[in-house]
Amino acid sequence: MFELSQLPTLNATLNGASALCLASGYVLIRTGRREAHRWAMTAAFAISCLFLVSYLVYHFQVGSVRYPVDGPARSLYLGILLTHTVLAAAVPFLAVATLYQAVRGRFERHRRIARWTLPIWFYVSVTGVVIYVMLYHLSGR
Numbered sequence: 001m002f003e004l005s006q007l008p009t010l011n012a013t014l015n016g017a018s019a020l021c022l023a024s025g026y027v028l029i030r031t032g033r034r035e036a037h038r039w040a041m042t043a044a045f046a047i048s049c050l051f052l053v054s055y056l057v058y059h060f061q062v063g064s065v066r067y068p069v070d071g072p073a074r075s076l077y078l079g080i081l082l083t084h085t086v087l088a089a090a091v092p093f094l095a096v097a098t099l100y101q102a103v104r105g106r107f108e109r110h111r112r113i114a115r116w117t118l119p120i121w122f123y124v125s126v127t128g129v130v131i132y133v134m135l136y137h138l139s140g141r
Contacts, residue, residue, distance in 0.1 A: 007058040008136055014051035015128035018044050022122045038102070045095055048125075052092070069139045077134050084127040091121050 025040035067077045094117040101110035 004058065004061055007054055008132055011051055011055050011058065012129050012132035014047050014054065015125045015132070018047045018051065019122055019125035019129070021047060022118060022125060026118060041099070041102075044121075045099060048091070048095065048121075051128075065135060067135060067139060073134075073138070077131070077139075080127055080134070081131055084124055084131060087120050088124045088128075091117075091124050095121060 021040050021044035025037050025044060028034075028037040028040055067074055067081075069077075094113065098110060098113045098117040101107070101113060
């Protein structure tokens with residue numbers, strides 16, 4: 001069983017895995033491999049759902065975690081955190097809307113929404129890992 005202190009590492013791992021699935025899904029659809037794309041994107045969605053549960057469990061127990069360094073590093077961290085947080089709030093809605101259109105076979109609508117969903121979701125997944133590294137490995141925490 002995971003200890004609470006291990007959840008940030010799990011969360012970063014899930015974010016990284018989601019980013020890899022998203023990138024793979026993009027390459028797969030661009031090369032016409034629709035079935036493989038579907039599997040990659042379904043995996044990204046499932047992994048992101050696991051992340052969300054783990055993230056909420058951790059933060060309901062711990063609360064917010066303050067960045068312990070002042071100066072330019074703190075400003076950079078807070079800038080990344082701000083954009084990450086704002087866009088992360090949109091990802092569940094965008095991902096569900098995009099997935100819904102694909103499941104319904106409305107591929108033109110799916111593509112239109114995915115053009116927004118993919119870069120936002122990918123950014124959030126990658127910056128989630130960056131935030132973890134900055135907070136738990138570069139800050140001396």
